[in-house]
Structures are given as C-alpha cells and as structure tokens.
Amino acid sequence: MPRASFDQLSAFVAVAEQGSFSKAARTLNKDRSTLHRQVSELEIDWGIELFERSGKFPRLTEQGASLVRPSKFIIYQMNALETATDSLFQGEQTSLSICHDASISSSAIKKIDQEIRKRHPMTTINWLSRSRDIALNHLIDGSADFSITLNQGAVLPDTGVSFINLGYPAFDYYVHRNSPLAKSKNLSLAEVQLHRQFVLEDLQQSQFGQQTLISSKISSASDPSVLLDLLETEGFSLLPKHLLGVREDEFVSLDVDFAVQSGHFGYVLLYPASAITKPLQQDCIDAVSNWFKQVCAPEKASY
DSSP states (O other), rough: OSSHHHHHHHHHHHHHHHSSSHHHHHTTTOOOHHHHHHHHHHHHHHOOOOOOSSSOEEOHHHHHHHHHHHHHHHHHHHHHHHHHHHHEEEEEEESEEEEEEETTTTHHHHHHHHHHHHOEEEEEEEEOOOOHHHHHHHHTTTTTEEEEOOOOOSOOOOOTEEEEEEEOOOOEEEEESSSSHHOSSSOOOHHHTTTTEEEHHHHTTTHHHTTTTSSSSSEEEEEEEHHHHHTTTSOOOEEGGGGGGGGGEEEEEBSSSSOOSSSHHHHHEEETOOOOOOOOHHHHHHHHHHHHHHSSSOOOOOO
C-alpha cells in the first residue's frame, strides 16, 4: 500500500515551490491548516523531515529537496491519467491517423500536430505520407481519419469521402541561388525546356502536376529534401513556397517570360463522409485550416 496520498504529495510540492504554507494554500484553494496537517502526516508516514520550520518560512531539508522532483512526476502522471480517463469516458479516440502528400512540409506537420495535442495530449497522432489514391483507400477502409492533399479539380468529392477546401498556397518555379539559371532574366519556355526538371512524385501523379511538366528531361523524387538537394547541382522545380521551409534563402524564383507571377493551387482536407465530427475531429480540422490560412494569407505590399 502507498504511504502517500495524492493530496499529501500535492501539498508537499506546493509548499516546496511556493516557499510558504499560506501561498501554497491559496494556490491549491485549501486551508493553511489542512496543508500543515497533510505535510506533517506525510513526514510521519515516510519517517523523514521534509521542511525545517524554525524560521519564518519553511525550508526544504536535504531529504525533502531530493523528493520534490519524483513527487512532481507522480502528480503529473496522475493528472495525465485523469485526462485520459475523461477522454475515454467522453468516447474520444485514443489515436488519429492523418495522411499527407509530399508537398506538405515537415514544419507544417509539426505545427498542426502541436496545435491538436494542446487540446488532446493523450491522443496518439500518426502522420502517414501517402499518395492521394492510397490515402483515399485508407479513408474508405477506416485505417485513416483525414488526408491533406492537392485538389484534383473535381466538382464532386470522391465516393464516400467529404472534403473541405483549405485554400490556394503559392507555387513557383525555383532554382538554387548558385545555379546559372538564377542569374538569367526573362527566360523563354524554349530555353527552360533544355534544363532538367525535378518533380515531386505526388505532384507528378496529380492533374496539376501533369499540366506543369515543361522540360524534355523529367526526374521525379518522392522525398522533398532529396529534391531540394538535387536542385543544388542543376535544374529547376515547380514547388509550393512553404515546402522550402528553413532553406528558403537557398532558392530563388525562376525569371520566365511565360508567367508574370506565382501560381496558386488548391488543397483539400478529405475525410470519410460517414464520420461523426467529435471534439477531436473538429480540433484537427481547425488546426489544419489555421495553418493554411496563415500560408495563404496575402503578403503585405511595400511601396
């Protein structure tokens, strides 16, 4: 049998952190006498002195100081357990699987994941890199809850799948800043076609990707980081600006005469049409939507 109760541990840690029984009592919304009793009983149960009380304020003994951290850990674990049981009582899922194609950056996934977990710390979130077709199969067979992917331009969603339009991030033709192409101005389509074009595999399989293959030499890559590394040596690639991430300063937009500005291509969030929107699912939708709102927000013009 444990010799310490949760209330006793909470009282001990609160006094240790606040340095005063009165402040700790206000923090825990309890009577000062109650905390005195709980800490005293804990000292008796453990057979050690946790605080020196000879001065105006209680001071941790060496033994007491060594027990603050493990006590805090137990309190954290208990609170996490309570949160988990509350979620289970409310019928919340214990895991969430989100598919995404290669054009969604790792920084985007990190931010979305963090926003969801702020509200659902006990939910396991699985991020699955999948092409649109495979993701659709996952949604239909129930092995995935959501998919973030390029909009195929269909008027109606796929059978058994609902969708939310997320917005239209900017895409552009990019080259490495050390590439000879970076210094060229007003390039014609014929001039660009002579150079190697790198294409993300997921983009190449989409309708949009097929329409943007302009080079006579096409090379595909399934991993965005590999594609960016390959661009250091030669060629160009049509990519969403957000995919450059922390390497944005390494690349510049290709100056061409057949496009006066960056293009914009739509993204959608897909989910099973039969899905019931519970707090977890709605918070996932909100987190994904919020990230796209930031990415798609127009940049402020400077004059």
